[in-house]
Amino acid sequence: MAKISIWQRIINFFTGKKQPAHEPAQVKDGIWYAKQADGSYLLGIDKSVYDLMGKITFADFPNQLDTIQVDDDLLDIEGDKSVETLKSPIAGKIIERNKDIGKDIDELNKPDPEVNWIMKVQPTD
Incomplete structure (x- = not known):
């Protein structure tokens, strides 16, 4: 996780800004993934997918696996x-899926990480 200087912490304290709960997201093949404070990763639909596909009309999990490998089907x-199958950028144990x-679909078409996250994964060592 990126270190935040003591000076920036003081500024954040007085301005009311909170420290991020996770590192900034990385993107691979249309999936953003961000490391959480507990070491797990949250995966979601990147804005580039919306640019490529236009309005999303359908989304579903292709499988109900408990673990995934890199390049396994996610969504x-x-x-x-177009029609696409988004692939996993990381390997690990699936902790939680976004069942909603x-x-x-109207909510899904808003590129909002609170809505368009796909799953939470605990990476394998």
């Missing part, structure tokens, strides 16, 4: 412009 999505991801 099947259909859009105005395909239920409200």
